[in-house]
Amino acid sequence: xxxxxxxxxxxNVCFAIYSANNAIIRAYKxxxxxxxxxFPQYLVMQALWCEDGVNLTRLSEQTGLxxxxxxxxxxxxxTKSLLTREKDSQDERKKVIKLSTSGTSIKLEALKLKQVLxxxxxxNEEALKLLRAHCLTIVGELNL
Amino acid sequence: xxxxxxxxxxxNVCFAIYSANNAIIRAYKxxxxxxxxxFPQYLVMQALWCEDGVNLTRLSEQTGLxxxxxxxxxxxxxTKSLLTREKDSQDERKKVIKLSTSGTSIKLEALKLKQVLxxxxxxNEEALKLLRAHCLTIVGELNL
DNA sequence: AACAAATACTTTGCGCACAAAGTATTTTAA
DNA sequence: TTAAAATACTTTGTGCGCAAAGTATTTGTT
Numbered sequence: 360x361x362x363x364x365x366x367x368x369x370x371n372v373c374f375a376i377y378s379a380n381n382a383i384i385r386a387y388k389x390x391x392x393x394x395x396x397x398f399p400q401y402l403v404m405q406a407l408w409c410e411d412g413v414n415l416t417r418l419s420e421q422t423g424l425x426x427x428x429x430x431x432x433x434x435x436x437x438t439k440s441l442l443t444r445e446k447d448s449q450d451e452r453k454k455v456i457k458l459s460t461s462g463t464s465i466k467l468e469a470l471k472l473k474q475v476l477x478x479x480x481x482x483n484e485e486a487l488k489l490l491r492a493h494c495l496t497i498v499g500e501l502n503l
Numbered sequence: 504x505x506x507x508x509x510x511x512x513x514x515n516v517c518f519a520i521y522s523a524n525n526a527i528i529r530a531y532k533x534x535x536x537x538x539x540x541x542f543p544q545y546l547v548m549q550a551l552w553c554e555d556g557v558n559l560t561r562l563s564e565q566t567g568l569x570x571x572x573x574x575x576x577x578x579x580x581x582t583k584s585l586l587t588r589e590k591d592s593q594d595e596r597k598k599v600i601k602l603s604t605s606g607t608s609i610k611l612e613a614l615k616l617k618q619v620l621x622x623x624x625x626x627n628e629e630a631l632k633l634l635r636a637h638c639l640t641i642v643g644e645l646n647l
Numbered sequence: 648a649a650c651a652a653a654t655a656c657t658t659t660g661c662g663c664a665c666a667a668a669g670t671a672t673t674t675t676a677a
Numbered sequence: 678t679t680a681a682a683a684t685a686c687t688t689t690g691t692g693c694g695c696a697a698a699g700t701a702t703t704t705g706t707t
Contacts, residue, residue, distance in 0.1 A: 368550050368565055371617065372631050373527050375638035377546070378567045380524040381664075382645040383517050388665090399693060402521070406512050415656065421512055423522045428694045430657060435692085452655040452702045473515065480644050486637055487516050493626055493634045494519035500624050501526040525694075532695090543663060559686065572664050574687060579662085596672045596685040653704070663693085674683070 376494070386479065390472045394465055395439060399424070401469070403432055407442065407458050408466045414453040423498065436462075520638070530623065534616045538609055539583060543568070545613070547576055551586065551602050552610045558597040567642065580606075 368374050384398045391401055406421045407413070415433065419426055433456060436442050441462035447453035482490070512518050528542045535545055550565045551557070559577065563570055577600060580586050585606035591597035626634070 366553055368546065368553060369639060370635075371549070372635045372638075373531075373617070373620070374546060374549075375635040375642070376520060376524050376527060377542075379638035379641045380520050381567060382642045383520060385665080386645040387517075397692065398521075402512065402518060405515070405518075409510055409512060416654085423525060424693095425695060426656060427658080427696075432693075450655085450703070454656070473517070476517070476645075479647075480641050482637055482640060490634060490637045491514075491516045491519040493630055494516075494523035495513060496626060497523045497624050498519070498526045501530040501620075503623075529695080541662065560684085568663090569665060570686060571666075571688080576663075594673070594685085598686070649707090651704100651706080653702105655702080656700085658699070659697085661695095665691090667689085669688070670686085672683105672685080674681100676681080677679090 376497075383476070386476055387472070390475060394469055396469075399428075399432055400436055401472075403429070403436060404441065404462065404465075404469065407456065407462070408470070411458050411463075412455060414447060414455055416453075418456060423502075441465075520641075527620070530620055531616070534619060538613055540613075543572075543576055544580055545616075547573070547580060548585065548606065548609075548613065551600065551606070552614070555602050555607075556599060558591065558599055560597070562600060567646075585609075 369378075387398045387401065391398065394401075396404065402422055403418065406418055410417070410421070413421075415426055415429055418424075418433070419429055422429070424432075433442070433444060437444050440459055442459055443457050444454045445457070447455050477487070480487075513522075531542045531545070535542065538545075540548065546566055547562065550562055554561070554565070557565075559570055559573055562568075562577070563573055566573070568576075577586070577588060581588050584603055586603055587601050588598045589601070591599050621631070624631075
């Protein structure tokens with residue numbers, strides 16, 4: 360009695376993560392519209408709210424994005440006057456990214472969006488904690 | 504004694520999933536090069552290996568991608584002669600996607616890549632199962 | 648001091664991912 | 678039996694995400 364059902368795309372962990380990521384970005388979109396931010400831009404802002412006045416390479420380490428991705432994102436945030444990009448006087452190769460007043464001022468409000476989104480998900484604290492840890496394990500081990 | 508360390512970007516479940524997704528796509532890239540496939544193209548092929556001869560809308564349901572994303576992906580797979588796109592004679596609005604001989608022939612080999620990738624990750628069967636389930640819960644609940 | 652190597656960032660090209668607008672076909676209803 | 682609405686797909690525009698190539702500055706070596 361082989362009751363195995365047809366194999367499905369959703370049997371895949373990788374597909375599940377991929378789909379969850381797309382779903383999260385879609386769900387954040389209407390919430391972030393109020394701040395005129397995309398999801399990756401929101402992540403960069405969060406990185407800066409954690410540690411301000413860093414150069415692009417540091418931001419790259421924090422976000423896991425490469426410089427070719429970050430440069431245009433940070434430029435767009437500069438256009439929106441949420442941050443400034445100026446050369447490091449000590450080392451002119453480096454660009455120091457600093458939050459502007461308005462970049463800092465939206466921090467508390469914008470961080471609340473995380474709760475708004477998570478409220479839509481029935482997973483409990485423990486499950487989310489585990490999910491986060493397992494994802495970071497994958498990141499760490501695949502980036503070796 | 505408040506020993507809480509600085510808040511980090513990686514405290515976020517959403518960031519963890521986002522990073523895991525990027526890491527998975529990066530890790531698959533060299534493996535998929537042999538088949539001249541990108542990760543999303545690989546997912547579409549997997550969907551077809553599960554259920555062949557479907558129209559774009561069905562493929563959209565299976566992959567969670569919208570038609571505007573799928574059309575160009577499927578066209579590229581057609582260019583690579585991995586599948587055909589022909590109008591449904593019953594309903595000429597629909598395009599029926601069918602695997603070609605070569606599209607079918609790489610199935611067994613290409614599906615092995617999943618194991619190759621997962622071997623790099625230390626998570627056990629149980630953890631992966633839970634991770635997958637939790638991600639699908641998020642997808643289901645955010646797409647309401 | 649001079650030149651090679653390393654580092655930090657930018658630019659270009661390609662393929663997603665999606666919203667919005669457009670085209671074609673079918674269904675529904677007046 | 679048409680006109681309106683719905684459905685299926687395509688196209689266009691924007692913003693990632695990354696590889697590869699390019700520029701500028703600094704460091705290391707002779």
